[in-house]
Amino acid sequence: MPSAKILVVDDEPDLEALITQKFRRQIRQGLVTFLFAHDGQEALDRLSDNRDVDLVVSDINMPRMDGLTLLAKLQDLAERPSTIIVSAYGDMANIRTAMNRGAFDFLTKPIDFVDLETTIERTLRHVEALREGRRRQSLAERAHASLARYFSPNLAERLAGDASGLELGGHRRDVASLFTDIAGFTSLVESLDPAQLAEILNGYFAEMTDVVFAHEGTVAKIVGDALHVLFGAPGDQPDHAARAVDCALALDQVAEGFRARWRERGIEIGVTRIGVHAGPAIVGNFGGGRYFDYTAYGDTINTAARLENANKAFGTRICVSEAVVIRAGQFRGRPLGDLLLRGKQTALRAYEPLTEAVYGDAPLAQYQDAYAKLDAGEAGALAAFAALVGLRPDDGVAAFHLKRLLNGGSGSRVEVR
Structure with missing residues (x-):
């Protein structure tokens, strides 16, 4: 047991010498330190100067302030020390009052010093148990506060109670990785003052992370204006891919609303581009033991980042891989092409997820028909995309494929750098 500090409150003139003599071994070994006061008021003054007192041993009948009044005042202290009350046999009514007011134990006079030592040891064990409980609670609260930056509130609460799964190191598992990035934000930063930049980014990430947590995603990293989930x-x-697609659509809606509000204030923020891929990755806490850094590594993560960048070519805001579509099950969207991403040897089919309202549009069927012709290498693909662009000139994907075909391109394979 660590060293304990005990305040003895009693107006008997010889008690200080007796206690110092009886506990000389423990005092010499540094196991215990005794402070002394002669009444309740003096005790409060000593406690004010010594906030690390673990235990108060107090008589009841004393001048100026008795032990019961002292006990009542101790309950108001932030660091409330445990208390042993000492009184005579004939004073049992007062002892009962003391116990009702929060005293941990009591002793009767004349003091049996063997009994006093045993009672002090028992009380200090109780004090240590309380301290350990408070320490664990504080650690859990700090862990929850830290984890809440990364995880949805319910998951953070569960991990704070048992964070063994977040120990230093990683393990391989199937995940869906989602990246976001604001187009042209670096240039925009140069025109903003620091206060306005902070307002934009703080508001943006507050809304975006709320969406992520609502879908029970994990914020792996925030770098600049980019978010990795x-x-x-x-x-x-088990439904991680479907969650990622739903989250991407919700993030897109929130980001577009955020842009519209700032446009009204005279600031044009670029679109938020989103890329999603699914597959194996190594995930875990790679903080080096000094700080918490829950993140992921592997080709799945790199591919998701590449898909976010691929939106630039198609004029889309969300681009997801076929691996996500297959895992998601019921998927609403349209194919974009077989993308040969930077650093890849094999093409990857990508899709644009669509909301239910857009998915029901008649032009989507027309797009699907045009894309089928493109995929099959049919000559009629050019006319099909030309008709679609005439119908919907704001369709960036249709315009992209029409431009490719007009420039002599063919098929659905697209090189994205």
């Missing part, structure tokens, strides 16, 4: 880690989520 994981689904399927650290907790198992």
Whole structure:
């Protein structure tokens, strides 16, 4: 047991010498330190100067302020020390009052010093148990506050109670990785004052992370204006791909609303581009033991980042891989092409997820028909996309494929750098 500090409050003139003599071994070994006061008022003054007192041993009948009044005042202290009350046999009514007011134990006079030592040891064990409980609670609260930056509130609460799964190191698991980035934000930063930049970014990430947490995603990293989100880690989520698609659509809606509000204030913020891919990755806490850094590594993560960038070519805001579409099950969207991403040897089919309202539009069927011709290498693809662009000139994807075909391109394979 660590060293304990005990305040003895009693007006008997010889008690200080007796206690110092009886506990000389413990005092010499540094196991215990005694302070002394002669009444309740003096005790409060000593406690004010010594906030690390673990235990108060107090008589009841004393001048100026008795032990019961002292006990009542101790309950108002932020660091309330445990208390042993000492009184005579004939004073049992007062002892009962003391126990009702929060005293941990009592002793009767004349003091049996063997009994006093035993009672003090028992009380100090109780004090240590309380301290350990408070320490664990404080650690859990700090852990929850830290984890809440990364995880949805319910997951953060569960991990704060048992964060063994977040120990230093990583493990391989299937995840869906989602990246966001604001187009042209670096240039915009140069025209903003620091206060306005902080207002924009703080508001943007507050809204975006709320969406992520609503879908029980994990914020792996925020760098500049970019957000990296994981689904399927650290907790198992069999529907991680479907969650990622739903989250991407919700993030797009929030980001567009955010842009519209700032446009009204005279500031044009670029679109938020989103890329999503699913597959194996190594995930875990790679903080080096000094700080918490829950993140993920692997080709799945790199591909998701590349898909976010691929939106630039198509004029889309969301681009997801075929791996996501297959895992998601019921998927509403349209194919964009077979993308040969930077650093890749094999093409990857990508899709644009669509809201239910857009998915029901008649022009989508026309796009699907045009894309089928493109995919099959049919000559009629050019006319089909030309007709679609005439019908919907703001369709960036149709315009992209029409331009490719007019420039002599063919098929659905697209090189994206």
